[in-house]
Amino acid sequence: MTALARVEGLEVFYGASQALFGVDLAVEPGQAVALMGRNGMGKTTTIRTLCRMQAPYKGRVWFDGQDITRLPSYKAARLGIGLVPEGRRCFATLTVTENLIAAARPGPWTLQTVRDFFPRLGERADQQAATLSGGEQQMLAIGRALMTNPRLLVLDEATEGLAPVIRKEIWAAIARLKAQGQAILIVDKTLSELKPIADACVILERGRSVWTGTPGAITPEIERRYLGL
Numbered sequence: 001m002t003a004l005a006r007v008e009g010l011e012v013f014y015g016a017s018q019a020l021f022g023v024d025l026a027v028e029p030g031q032a033v034a035l036m037g038r039n040g041m042g043k044t045t046t047i048r049t050l051c052r053m054q055a056p057y058k059g060r061v062w063f064d065g066q067d068i069t070r071l072p073s074y075k076a077a078r079l080g081i082g083l084v085p086e087g088r089r090c091f092a093t094l095t096v097t098e099n100l101i102a103a104a105r106p107g108p109w110t111l112q113t114v115r116d117f118f119p120r121l122g123e124r125a126d127q128q129a130a131t132l133s134g135g136e137q138q139m140l141a142i143g144r145a146l147m148t149n150p151r152l153l154v155l156d157e158a159t160e161g162l163a164p165v166i167r168k169e170i171w172a173a174i175a176r177l178k179a180q181g182q183a184i185l186i187v188d189k190t191l192s193e194l195k196p197i198a199d200a201c202v203i204l205e206r207g208r209s210v211w212t213g214t215p216g217a218i219t220p221e222i223e224r225r226y227l228g229l
């Protein structure tokens, strides 16, 4: 099967300092893949490179069989890579609905279906994004990405900094998307939450993908070695 998205041998520099030393990962259609690792191991850099916001020094990025290593990020988005960035990044002065409409591209996800999915976004339709709670902003960030009708949804630390009850709500939403067949690449550190959702986990250690397998295959030893605090 051709992977929906694949990165191979990624090496990335920020100026003179190397952040990635060899990252490989693949997401098959309909799969949810978790990208894990401690702080600063290169998860965001990997995602930014996949979304073509960061140029690799070496390695390749493939999407649906096409080499997109040199494609500008807006074209990668058009091909169907929808990013929910770390820190959410909604348009602060636009309303919820304006934020959603600004992202719209044709497909099954529309203003109505996104509101059905996250009723809170319908209730807060005319509220400025800046005045939403953290959890609502996260729903808006996911809603915006869905409005692009992505073939791959990429979530960077989607539950970071949120209250436990809101985290639960976001995880439930991600599980619903996965059940609908949405391909997902998700960066997160909470193995317990990822376990029921992820088909595969890729663990990064100092800019390298060092372990790939099912979440169930992550032994306490692997967890201690690569994911422990």
Ligand code: ATP
Binding pocket: 014, 017, 018, 019, 037, 038, 039, 040, 041, 042, 043, 044, 045, 046
């Ligand atoms: P976290 O979980 O803390 O978000 P991460 O696994 O996503 O971390 P990255 O943010 O990809 O890791 O960072 C990987 C390495 O690259 C780190 O050493 C970081 O300091 C460095 N780095 C990230 N962004 C930049 C930048 N804009 N300029 C210079 N170095 C950077």
